[in-house]
Amino acid sequence: MSLLDIQDLTIEAKQGQGRQAIVDRVSFAVPEQNIVALVGGSGSGKTTTGLAVMRLLSPGLNIVSGRIYFEGNDVVAMPEGELRRYRGKQMAMVFQEPLYAFNPVFRVGCQIEEVLQFHTDLTKGQRQQRVDALLRQVEIKDPGRVARSYPYQLSGGLRQRAMLAQAIAANPKLVIADEPTSNLDVTVQARILTLFKKLRDDLKLTVLIITHDLGLVRSLADQVVVLSSGRVVEEGPAGEVLQHPRHVYTQQLLEAAK
Amino acid sequence: MSKDKHFVPSPGGLRNFRKNPWAVCCLIILGVFYAGAFLADFVSPYSYQNEDRSYSYCPPMEIQFLDEEGRLARPFVYGVTISFDEFHKRNYIIDKAEKYPLKFWMKGDTYQFLGLIPSSRHLFGVDAPGRLMIWGADARGRDLFSRIVYGGRVSLSIGLLGVAISFTIGLLVGGIAGYYGGRIDDVLMRICEMFMMIPGFYLLLALRAMVPADFNSVQVYFSIVVILSFIGWASLARIIRGMCLSIREREFVLAAKVMGLSDFRIIVRHILPHTLSYSIIAIMLSIPGYILAESALSLIGLGIQDPYASWGNLLSEAMGIIQINFSPWILLPGFFIFLAVMCFNVIGDALRDCLDPHFQVDENI
The missing domain is CATH 3.40.50.300 (P-loop containing nucleotide triphosphate hydrolases)
Known part of the structure; x- marks a missing residue:
């Protein structure tokens, strides 16, 4: 089906x-x-x-x-x-230019966490672990740094990966x-x-x-x-x-x- | 991908604030004002109610550092005695026989420190029967310095509280109107215009007239806060609405919708933060309005009532030409209103210089 x-x-x-x-x-x-x-x-x-x-x-x-x-x-x-x-x-969506799809005033990790906060019952600690795991899943080598960065601080490839991580955050x-x-x-x-x-x-x-x-x-x-x-x-x-x-x-x- | 300068949400902005000596100066002045108001019980030598009619309109006392022989001595004040001339005009004569040394950390009127801890310590004062009136006394012989310090509590806090309430309403109404647009926008904006078309001061008076006459001072205080913020939110809501109209078209708002976030969350978390640099400036520049409005109400006797002090009702004593002529020190509260209002304006301007990208000047030119 x-x-x-x-x-x-x-x-x-x-x-x-x-x-x-x-x-x-x-x-x-x-x-x-x-x-x-x-x-x-x-x-x-x-x-x-x-x-x-x-x-x-x-x-x-x-x-x-x-x-x-x-x-x-x-x-x-x-x-x-x-x-x-x-x-x-x-269902989730990934956009052409993640620079515009991420809110420029918040850190990337924070925005991924927001999806989890809205769609899951995880505690704050669990959410942060999950953000870390998600970023690893999209093959980002240093998830800590990426999560702490603002969208404009990342390269285009990293941003698109982070966007993907956000899209798959709630297991769509x-x-x-x-x-x-x-x-x-x-x-x-x-x-x-x-x-x-x-x-x-x-x-x-x-x-x-x-x-x-x-x-x-x-x-x-x-x-x-x-x-x-x-x-x-x-x-x-x-x-x-x-x-x-x-x-x-x-x-x-x-x-x-x- | 280059770190394009235009995408930096001016993180260096606030750092530029320190480079503006006027703004830093004003920030320090306001800091002293607020600290004084917060610790009013302790800083002032007397309570705001402590009166002694025999010191009515007593002029400011000079603190002496030299004794009669011209030697350096412990700071003290001379006693004063009152006498009347043939026209029943008061004359305060310095009585050099009486000396009252200035004492620090001394016992005086009892109070509840921060409303919790009973205490009777004061920062400075003199022992009875002497009285310390560094800025003179009012008609009922109350120390003007103490009254001004206590008055700062009302005058300075009313601005912050009023702004907090009216900005919450203004941001929410503006955010909702701008985000949804259409009919919701129309209705909310027409309501805003209804508030804006009535001249502020008359609306203030009309609303004040609706407050029951038997309210106690705390209730009067809060009703004034509510009345002031009731007037202030409309113009802000209109501007925020305009900004939201353009922000909602940006892609991250669509992305937030795709993630399934609720409208309220999108407005509060994703759209309103983008109006922040404008809002901070607007907040700083609108606080003086609240201070002045409260002063105006209190000045004409509709605000804070005696014996409670606010800078406005302290100033109301200075409405007669006789009082100003013979005891000009009762104009001092007006000077404090002026200083506080000016400080907020200077800080607001400085914030605009460092937060608003449109006004950023390249220093290399």
């Missing part, structure tokens, strides 16, 4: 008098413990789809139809109070990663990708990666969903789609990546 099952999702934006579909009847499934890549260019609606799963669309964007099933429960129909228990605890089942490596240099990218795989195996995570980078898809994803102008144009196992792209848009993407 799929962990996440999106059916006929349509999201519209108000534009003056009329409305425009940003995401148009998108359906795809994310099987458990798979890494699924949602691929598309700018404005294809991939980030919007990701935020819709979290039910955190910005004002002006509305889900007009469709269902998002998470473990069989419909997220679209869920009341706000119940959603809050899902966010962070069941699904991690949505929005362009997690776009702001990193190539060597760091490769290491972060191996880290994703390792975490998937260790923690039985399911990962939905939102990206425009087909190189990343090739080395990481099990499944690919290609979005163009808010519509799914192609989906299937990663190897197959990359080897034999059927849709023109996918072919163009592949061509551009060469």
